[in-house]
Amino acid sequence: MDEGHVDTGRRGFLQGAAALGLAAAAPQAATARSATPYEERDATDLARLIRDGQLTPAELLESAIARAEASAPLNAVAVRHYEMARERAQALSRAGRAERLARPPLAGVPFGLKDLHLSLKGTVTTHGSVFFRDAVADHDSTLVQRYQAAGLNIFAKFTSPEFGQTGTTESRLFGATRNPWNPAHSTGGSSGGSAAAVAAGIVPVAHASDGGGSIRIPASHCGVFGLKPSRGLVPMGPRALEGWMGLSVHNVISRSVRDSALLLQLSQGPEPGSRVLPPTHDLLAAIRKAPRGKAPGGLRIALMEGNPFGMGVHADCLEAVRKAAALCARLGHHVEPAAPRLPIQEMFAGMGVMTGTGMLTTVQAREKALGRPVREDELEPLNWRSLQLAKGYSAEQVFAARSVFDQASRTLDEFFEGYDLILSPVTAAPPPLLGELSLAQPWERFVKAAVLASPFTAIFNMSGHPAMSVPLHWNAAGLPIGVQFAGPFGGEARLLALAAQLEAAAPWRDRRPA
Structure with a gap:
C-alpha cells in the first residue's frame, strides 16, 4: 500500500481515538451508533494492519487506551497496565518490515x-x-x-465480582460495571468487565473465564460472542491444573467468531501435568469451511426450552431461542424439542460445595501469604457466609459432588449420540437491573434472582462440555439476549463452524451500543 493510504488510515485511527474523549461526557442510551475506525476492526484485522505497516502497535495501543478512558463511566477496567504496555508497543513499533513479518500472529494487538x-x-x-x-x-x-507468545500486548485487567461468585459484575472493591446497552442493567458475570470492554469497543477480544456461565452470561447480556471450551482444553496452571475441580475454564469474549477461533487455536493444548485432554482441532479451518447457506445434511439440534428448575423462562428469552431455532432450520439443520434427563437438584447442590471449597482454598492461600486470617469486613457478605459453610464441608461431600458431575457427563455424552448440538436460552431472564445479583444482600433475595441466571449454563460446567452464547436477538427494550449452543466433549470445531454460519446469516458485528 502506498504512503498516502497509510497516512489516511493513520489519521482516521488517530482522529477516531481523539474523538472518543467526547463520549465520556455523553449520556448513555440504548441506541445504535457508528463505530470509530479502531472499533470497526477485529483482532485479526488489527494484526494484519500492523504486519502490513499500515499502523503501529503504539498507535493501536493509544486508541485502546483512549477508548478505555472514554468508557470510564461503564467501570470495566479494574487495573491499568498502560505504561508497561506502552514500553512494549514502542519497542514493537521500531521494527522494520522483515521483523514484522517474522513476528507472532497477534504481535502488538491490545488485549x-x-x-x-x-x-x-x-x-x-x-x-x-x-x-x-x-x-x-x-x-x-x-x-x-x-497469550504473550501470540504477541498480544496486555494493557489492562477487566472487572469481575469477588471470586467470580455471582452472575453480575459488582464488587465492594470496584463498584458496579454497567451494561453498555443500558447502564441501569448488569453486564452479567463474572466476566462482565471483559464483555463490556468488547461491547464498548475498548478491545475487539478479551480474556474471560467460566465456572457456571461466566463467559456465556456476560456475552449474552452485552451482545457479543463467547465460547466456554471443554474441560482441560485451555491450560489453567501452573499452580492448579483445574479450576474449582474442573468447573472453571478459560477462553475469551469477542465481537467476531474468527477472533474467538484464533485465540482458542493459539491457547489450546496440554501443559506439563495435564491429564484431562480433549482433542484439539484446526479451528480456523473449521470456520473457513462453515457453509454460508444450506448445510449439506444439516446438524441434528435438540431444542431445550424448559427451565431445568421448572421455574419458567421469560418470554424474551423464549423468543430469542425460537428465532434461533427457526434460523437454524432455514439454514438446513434439523431442530426438534428434546432434553437430557439430569439429576438437577443433586448437581447444583454439588456445585455449591465445589465453588465454596474453591473460594476457601483461594482465601486460605492469601491468609498464608499475609500471615493473618481474613476479616469479615474484607469480603462480600454472601461470600463470607459461603466461606463459613465451606469450612464445614466434608471430604465425602466433595467426592459426592464430583461423582454426580461425572454421572451428568455420562448422561450428556449418551444424549449427544443422538444429537449434534443442544440449543437453549443462555439465561431464564433478560439482563437484570444492577443490584439484583449483588453479593451484598440477604441470601434469600439473592437466590431468587440467581436461579434465573445460570440454570442452563452451569449444567455444562459440571459436565465439562463446550457451550457458546451467540448474539442473535435484542428485545423491545434494546437489551441483547443471546442463545446457547452446547456440543459434545471436544466439539469446539463444530460449535465454531455453526457460529460462523450464523454470523454470516444474521450479522451482529456492526450492531453497537451508544
Missing part, C-alpha cells in the same frame, strides 16, 4: 485479562476482592505465557 484467577508476573490480580487488592503475582500463568 486485556480478566481480573480473576490469572497471573501476570509483577502485577496485581485482585479477584475483585478487598482482601487481594495488593496481591502481586510472582509468576505468569501458563495461559498468559501463551
